[in-house]
Amino acid sequence: MLYTDGITEAENVEGQMYGIERLLEVLRHHSHRHADEIRHAVITDVKTFIGFNTMYDDITFVVLKQR
Numbered sequence: 351m352l353y354t355d356g357i358t359e360a361e362n363v364e365g366q367m368y369g370i371e372r373l374l375e376v377l378r379h380h381s382h383r384h385a386d387e388i389r390h391a392v393i394t395d396v397k398t399f400i401g402f403n404t405m406y407d408d409i410t411f412v413v414l415k416q417r
Contacts, residue, residue, distance in 0.1 A: 362403055
């Protein structure tokens with residue numbers, strides 16, 4: 351996965367950052383899935399984490415898998 355800092359620096363309403371550890375946990379949990387399913391899982395988890403907080407940075411990433 352290639353990503354910009356907008357994911358790991360996304361903040362929830364308490365000002366906590368999403369962080370690399372949370373991202374890695376989502377990737378570990380969904381590593382057996384197709385790339386599109388992993389993409390969806392990351393987006394869903396980031397949105398859940400930030401809740402109604404305003405995003406100040408873009409969230410850009412690419413998920414690649416080899417068969």
